[in-house]
């Protein structure tokens with residue numbers, strides 16, 4: 544039997560790139576995959592069709608995670624599909640921007656933090672009640688959270704603000720390990736262990 548048979552997984556930003564590959568892999572392992580996306584309807588639907596053609600289960604869900612209400616809207620849609628149990632949550636959706644420090648705008652900064660940090664934070668908040676014992680949360684960070692890339696200089700374009708969003712995500716993941724212990728001490732859905740991990744591609 545496939546290892547994730549009868550399990551459900553949500554991958555944010557699954558229409559393209561790393562999220563798409565992750566969603567396809569989870570489907571191959573037997574999970575019913577919720578393919579979240581923003582604007583790329585055609586790509587998301589083609590992934591769902593691809594998974595279904597191979598005998599897997601997948602459902603596409605579009606929600607803009609940059610908006611203040613995006614995370615709770617996505618959580619509501621997810622819960623209407625999976626009911627009271629989500630087994631895997633992959634926080635992958637993200638945006639990047641390279642610019643000279645002088646050229647960054649407040650809108651750029653807010654957009655990066657809204658999509659890469661606020662969205663994942665409130666998605667976890669909203670889905671926590673349905674992440675049962677043995678479930679997993681995986682956040683996609685980046686090596687740039689800890690490594691200097693290129694030759695940062697005030698005259699060169701840099702990804703300083705983007706790198707800061709990934710630093711914030713890594714802090715959230717790190718602090719969530721103690722959250723796990725405090726959750727176990729509550730009677731919230733009884734005792735449960737949620738694996739919280741991060742990956743940081745180059």
Ligand SMILES: NC(=O)c1ccc[n+]([C@@H]2O[C@H](COP(=O)([O-])OP(=O)(O)OC[C@H]3O[C@@H](n4cnc5c(N)ncnc54)[C@H](OP(=O)(O)O)[C@@H]3O)[C@@H](O)[C@H]2O)c1
Pocket residue numbers: 555556557558559560561562579580581582583584606607608609610634635636637638639658683684685686743744745
């Ligand atoms: N690629 C790399 O080299 C690399 C390296 C290190 C870390 N990462 C991290 O890995 C993750 C995926 O990167 P990628 O390169 O695979 O990304 P990508 O190909 O650009 O795809 C980004 C995904 O995120 C979704 N997304 C972006 N903004 C959104 C929003 N406001 N609302 C909903 N969905 C949104 C996109 O959906 P739509 O297109 O449907 O709108 C798309 O599915 C990101 O967190 C990134 O920071 C990537």
